Amino acid sequence: MSELLDLNLVEASEALKNKKISSLELTKAYLKSISDTSSLGAYLEIVEDKAISMAKESDKKLIDGTARPLEGIPIGIKDMFCTKDIKTTASSKILENFIPTYESTVTQNLWNDGAVILGKLSCDEFAMGSSNETAAKGNVINPWLKNKKMSPGGSSGGSAAAVAARSALAATGTDTGGSIRQPAAFCGITGLKPTYGRCSRWGIVAFSSSLDQAGPLTRTVSDAALMLNSMAGYDQKDSTSANLKMPDLMDYLDKGIKGKKIGIPKEYTQDGISEDIVKFYEKSIDWLKDEGAEIVPVSLPHTKYALPAYYIIAPAEASSNLARYDGVRYGARHEASSLDEMYELTRGNSFGDEVKRRIMIGTYVLSSGYYDAYYLKAQKVRRLIKEDFENVYKKVDYILTPSTPTTSFELGKKQDPLTMYLNDIFTVPASLAGLPGISLPVGLDNSGLPIGIQLIANSFDEPGLIRTARVLERSAGFNFIADGAAK
Amino acid sequence: MNDTSTLKPGHILGETGIWEMVIGLEIHAQISSKSKLFSGASASFGSEANRNVSLVDAAMPGMLPVINEFCVEQAVKTGLALNAKINNVSVFDRKNYFYADLPQGYQISQFTKPIVGEGEIIVDLDNGEQTTIGIERLHLEQDAGKSLHDQHPTKSYIDLNRTGVALMEIVSKPDIRSPQEAGAYVKKIRSILRYIGACDGNMEEGSLRADCNVSVRKSGKEFGTRCEIKNLNSIRFIIQAIQSEAERQVDILEEGGTIDQETRLFDTSTGETRSMRSKEDAHDYRYFPDPDLLPLEFTESWVQDIKEKLPELPDSLKKRLVKDFGITSYDASILVEEKDYVDFYQQAANGRDGKLTANWMITELFGALKKDNLSFSESPITSENLGELISLISNGTISGKIAKEVFSEMMKSKKSPYVIVKEKGLEQVSDDSEILELIDQVISDNQEKVNEYLSGKDKLFGFFVGQVMKLSQGKANPGVVNKLLKEKLK
Secondary structure, eight states, X not given: OHHHHHOOHHHHHHHHHTTSSOHHHHHHHHHHHHHHTGGGOOEEEEOHHHHHHHHHHHHHHHHTTOOOTTTTXXXXXETTBOBTTBOOOTTOGGGTTOOOXXXXXXXXXXXXXXXXEEEEEOOSGGGOOSSSTTOTTOXXXXXXXXXXXXOOOSSSHHHHHHHXXXXXXXXXXXXXXXXXXXXXXXXXXXXXXXXXXXXXXXXXXXXXXTTOEEEEEESSHHHHHHHHHHHOOOOTTOTTSOOOOOOOGGGGTTOOOTTOEEEEEGGGSOTTSOHHHHHHHHHHHHHXXXXXXXXXXXXXXXXXXXXXXXXXXXXXXXHHHGGGOSSSSSSOOOOOSSHHHHHHHHHHHHSOHHHHHHHHHHXXXXXXXXXXXXXXXXXXXXXXXXXXXXXXXXXXXXXXXESXXXXXXXXXXXXXXXXXXXXXXXXXXXXXXXXXXXXXXXEEOTTSOEEEXXXXXXXXXXXXXXXXXXXXXXXXXXXXXXXXSOO | OOOGGGOOTTEEEETTXXXXXXXEEEEEEEOOOSBOSSSSSBOOSSOOTXXXXXXXXXXXXXXXXXXXXXXXXXXXXXXXXXXXXXXXXXXXXXXXXXXXXXXXXEEEEOSSSOSBOOEEEEEEOTTSXXXXXXXXXXXXXXXXXXXXXXXXXXXXXXXXXXXXXXXXEEEEOSOBOSHHHHHHHHHHHHHHHHHHTSOOOOTTTTSEEEEEEEXXXXXXXXXXXXXXXXXXXXXXXXXXXHHHHHHHHHHHHHTTOXXXXXXXXXXXTTTEXXXXXXXXXXXXXXXXXXXXXXXXXXXXXXXXXXXXXXXXXXXXXXXXXXXXXXXXXXXXXXXTTSHHHHHHHHHHXXXXXXXXXXXXXXXXXXXXXXXXXXXXXXXXXXXXXXXXXXXXXXXXXXOHHHHHHHHHHHHHHOOOHHHHHHHHTOOOBOOHHXXXXXXXXXXXXXXXXXXXXXXXXXXXXXXXXXXXXXXXXXXXXXXXXXXXXXXXXX
């Protein structure tokens, strides 16, 4: 079994195509992993029968030579993606028993390319959180320093934990302010948030429509490239989807970065960042320099306003997006004698504290009398942040930053919401600007927890992001496996 | 000084003098589109409850709106027909509120940047005068669903068929000064919408509804506080509701009270308005741009293409009818009121006597339909048949009197006038020898009267004509009878 789990996605795909292994044995190995690592709580729903039948189908195609790009690869799906006939809850009590009759575009793209579904992965409720602690069914445990019960990060905590624990060969995530990159950093894996518009949002439970973007969580940069190749694509059903063809990212893996300019924003190296992260950030800069890149100090002056702007825009949109969970047509309903009371009881009992907090913030900032001071101001800040990046990309090709100010923290150590929000300080600016970003592991801190470094590219430059990340990945040579991973 | 006999429409005589009404209308017109504004579900009327509901309409998790281009085109077309400014960039906003028949928890509408800006239309009043009413804006929005509260003792039923159906909200400026003007304005808007095919204007089915903003003031003074009467679905109710609301406001003001800005409903059974919700209870809709939709943008050339394809509109059509068919401006304004009328008229009058056709259509046909309680589309007489009847009159085949008889038969049997005339042998007799035979008989039957006439009693001439006509069963051509009689009785 162990050798099967050792294969990353690209290697497993090779082995499948060369008929060294079958999808059925690979899928069964992962199903066993899921059960071996069940104490981590990464999965909300396991679809064993469906996994087996899809694997058998893939094996047929592998034999008859009609294999597709992800043929036979067992993956996990964040519970924000609607999956036909499979419970989709967004980790919320309000959708506890919700079974969609439709399949999200991104997951459909994956199945069309031959991937095999293992199950649905936990996340923060409606993707609101940075520790996976807001999930209705309880937190997920980071497979690193398993006995200390560390947070996998969030909101794609289940996805990151599953990939790190080797209970999924890859997973999908959604990233609104850092929900792919931060958990990837906490769990020592690769997480890529594409350019806004690259992946269709159709069928993904909406949190903040102008920011939400799907992306892969994988072991390696090339795995991420292979996954995103399948996930991305124009979709008429999403008006904000970009009508652009993405080149085959696998072609950019080994192009190197000689002569490329890497921007180092001065605003990302302030106080409050852990020393080990600073150390590895500096190392990363050196590695890229050694590979022939030119390092350019740059400034993104409005960075300090990114987090406040984000925590106005995202809750504002969320307060409206979550209005549909009203107990009338589907999902939880608490019977009452009047419509208003039904709303109050249904929403009051079925949303968790963090979701309620954001609905209240969002409702407040959109209220007449406050709209201009908060929402409109935040939109202006967002524009300025975008312009910051546009100016910098006139001078450099990519921007390098830490992914998070700290490594993972212990679960249950009650943090106040504001401290929690600071987790996203390095990931939020790229989200507001709609830019693609990737976090990859470059080392361990002194307590043995993974450190993530983030690369940000210009709009729709996923190819550039992949080639640069690949260089950094090689130089860092991160090959540690979490102690809580399946063996 | 306050003589009620000279009180103009829209004026109310109170204890303190004459009050003037200030009225603004918001018309909600359902776009004649097969599918909804942001989903592919059918927008047809009268389906079984919850049949025309897509995943988007039901606001299932992760569903996204996609704009229906046809509806955008209809809004632009309407804007052009209202002589309004077309905004080549407009934005969809979310209007947030909770209600059981509003699945998304928000209505997608346009708030700060509507697709159509200011315009104006000319309105024809009953007294033959015209007035210009300003248009403030036109925007696109989704309709809500329907709540049924009377189907079950403790539950409400929800029908989402209408949810997401495309509406245009046409907002007038507060330029309207009487209930009659308001009625004429709605009629004109409805007529324009029907001409361009953007909305069927069917008020009974709810495709056209109006909210009326009403306030009163002393002439020349500042506008008073207004009340909004919601959801009026007939021109008659619009006129009644405005009149009664204005009177209510005058009563309050004259007693020293003040008007509360509020939303009111019109009770069709009492003919009065009653409070629905006050300003304090007004929703805070928390409008913000819908992040699921990009701004709506189109090019000037696209707008130009639509402009070139616009059909002829009532105002210019009216002028053309007067010029081409020689009819009166009054008749023309009646005919252009409905596109169906004018299409019918033009077919019937084509190559014929325009004036005669207009008379027959307006007096006889409209009258007969009204008497039989039929709508225009149910008319048993086609434009082709009316035209044929006009031809039969004009070429002397039948007299005007016989034509009326033929017309009644056409109403009953739907037969062509030609067939009726043939079957009943109603052709006018113009042949000299046939008529001479009749004259000879009348003379020999009335020799005494002939003598009286010849000895100078000229008045008797009419008697002889009458006798000849009677003998011919009305078919003799009266002109020929006259001429021949005169010759005979010299």
